[in-house]
Amino acid sequence: MSLSLSLRRLAAVLVLPLAAAACASLPPPVAQALPADVLLLGEQHDVAAHQERHRETVAGLAAQGRLAALALEMAEVGRSTAGLQRDASEAAVREALRWNDEGWPWQAYGPAVMAAVRAGVPVLGANLPRKDMRGAMVDAGLDGRLPEAELAAQRQAIRDGHCGLLPQAQIAPMARIQIARDIAMARTLAQAARPGRTVVLLAGSGHVDEQLGVPRHLPSALRWRAIRWPADPGQPARDYCAQLREQMPPRR
Template sequence: MLSACAHRPAPGVEQLLGRLVPTPLLLLGEQHDAPEHQALQRDVVLALASRAQLGALVMEMAEQGRSTQGLPQDADEARVRSALHWTDETGWPWPVYGPVVMAAVRSGVPVLGGNLPRAQMRGAMGNAALDNLVADDVLQRQRTGIQEGHCDLLPPSQIAPMTRIQLARDQALAQTAIRALIPGKTVVLVAGNGHVRSDLGVPLYLPVSVPYRVVMAQAGPAKDSALPADAVWNTPALPPRDHCADLRQQMKR
């Protein structure tokens, strides 16, 4: 049983929010394998809810179109997971993200899936029009990021299609957040750091009329000046891990 709402926000969260809110949209980035980052998300949700300032929670970890809208505050986790279509096969462990989700549900705030639906990914890969959504230099940086993020293991023919999925995901997250905006409230969007950064991610798909603030959570030594964000939340370094070796094994399978 998750007990998100029995938790007291960590020291520093109120100070962080004091620098960033009020804002219609707060983008929270994370490293997916850093539990302190999901703890930050839960604490931000709880702190904003306690002020009656939380409008909605949008999550990369659920598909666009999925929502807890209409569920009662006391809905159990099974109903919440069903509403979000959150299964063990999604790649997002419920024990990791459940406390964030349930903190919003218990506060009476809807949780919205924001990610590009899996059924639309193949179409996005072949949609060259997506390349025109961003400037040429942004597109090239995204392609380089896809190549490096896959440890140079992808064949060249796959770089452009995989980049289009990244662009389509950013666009879907932005669309979901825009639709969730409520005057006088803050919508919190949770996604990987690559999706929230102001120079490459979701902010590029927001209308100029929508103000936003970006927090990027970083595990390891502070590098605030190097990150395109309004604030950086630093957490302890993670144990060394060879992600490229893991990816090679996955690709072999």
């Protein structure tokens, strides 16, 4: 075998992994948003197409070696898969994250989570722990974390999100919980950021709002991009307010 032929074959072997990474599929909005230190993906929680885009994004960035970490609204701060091996079972991953399947169906989010684990990338809980929520509700200092106009908009979003069914006295405390959650997610992202790679957050659409949500609390040095997936036109409209009225107890 000639030296030139051997060199060409060696070059082909070295190029194959690079080509595979380059061809890794990313949803077009994600590809257009990169490069970024932090990528915030905002979903509607019951739209399966949104979770499929999560999986595509995580798998694509992991294949390219560009995924620093996957952060989740669906798990609390302090939960992590960092101590697990790539071949960890789904049961072990769920245990590490203290996964609540009633709130967050594993079949919806498991594919994105496991894509990160299989790539050796840590999955991090980013949401405010439940034990801290009561404290957040009475922490008036959280009101000052948003400018006055944005705070009013956040409170209105809480009213609208609960279909006008919340008593007025609960609006400010619920808005504080939302702000505290956004702060917790922003801190998790900042701590996980790595030069030249991207931390991905999966969260509800409201949390990635550029004016009211997580971006408001990120360090200015981080380059971030937020994508709010559009509604799925193929999914029939649901009357969320009717469902909420059935779930909420009547006012007294």
